[in-house]
Amino acid sequence: MSDTPIQATLSLTERDGLPDALRSLIKAYPRNGWEQNANYSQLIAFWLDRHLMFRRLLDQLDTDVKAALDGNEAQDGYKRKLSRFGGMLINQLHGHHQIEDAQYFPVMTRLDTSVARGFDILDADHHSLDGILSDLANTANAVLQYQGKQPGFVDTAAAMKGRLDRFRPLLNRHLVDEEELVVPVLLKYDPPQFR
Ligand SMILES: [Fe+2]
Numbered sequence: 805m806s807d808t809p810i811q812a813t814l815s816l817t818e819r820d821g822l823p824d825a826l827r828s829l830i831k832a833y834p835r836n837g838w839e840q841n842a843n844y845s846q847l848i849a850f851w852l853d854r855h856l857m858f859r860r861l862l863d864q865l866d867t868d869v870k871a872a873l874d875g876n877e878a879q880d881g882y883k884r885k886l887s888r889f890g891g892m893l894i895n896q897l898h899g900h901h902q903i904e905d906a907q908y909f910p911v912m913t914r915l916d917t918s919v920a921r922g923f924d925i926l927d928a929d930h931h932s933l934d935g936i937l938s939d940l941a942n943t944a945n946a947v948l949q950y951q952g953k954q955p956g957f958v959d960t961a962a963a964m965k966g967r968l969d970r971f972r973p974l975l976n977r978h979l980v981d982e983e984e985l986v987v988p989v990l991l992k993y994d995p996p997q998f999r
C-alpha cells in the first residue's frame with residue numbers, strides 16, 4: 805500500500821464510484837461476462853459469495869428491526885436474532901477485511917500497478933468501516949441490554965434501524981467498487997495463488 809493519503813473526495817462516504825482512471829479494467833471485463841470467462845475461478849466465486857452473504861445478513865437485520873418496530877416481534881425474539889445475525893455480520897466482515905488487507909490487496913497491487921491506487925482506496929474503506937462497525941455494535945448492544953417497557957425498546961430499535969440505513973449504502977459502495985477492481989484483475993492475470 806502507498807503511504808500517500810487518498811483524496812477526501814474518494815473516501816467511502818464521499819465518492820459515488822471509482823474514478824475513471826481506475827475503471828479501465830472493469831470496462832475490459834464487464835460484470836455480465838465474468839462467469840463465462842475461462843479464468844473465472846472457484847476462489848472468485850467463493851469471494852463473491854461472501855459479499856452476497858454480507859448483503860443478505862444486512863437484509864435479514866433490516867427485516868428483523870422492522871418487525872420489532874412494528875410490534876410484530878417481541879423484545880426477546882428480536883434480541884436473539886439481532887445478537888445472532890448482527891454478531892455474524894460484524895465478525896465475518898472483520899475477518900474478511902483482514903484477509904483482503906493481508907493477502908489479496910498486496911498481491912493485486914503488484915499484479916497491476918495501473919490500478920494499485922484503487923487498493924489504497926479499498927484499504928482506506930476498511931478503516932472507515934471499522935469505525936462504522938464499532939458504532940453499529942454499540943447501537944446493537946444498547947438494544948440487547950435494554951430491559952424496560954416497550955416504548956423505550958422501540959426507541960433503541962429505531963436507533964438500530966437508523967444505523968442500518970446509513971450503513972447499507974456505504975457497505976454496498978465498498979463491495980461494488982471492490983468487486984469491480986478485484987475480479988477484473990483476477991480474470992486478466994489469473995494468479996496461481998488465487999484459483
Ligand atoms: Fe473489502
Ligand SMILES: [Fe+2]
Nearest residue numbers: 855900904982
Ligand atoms: Fe470484500
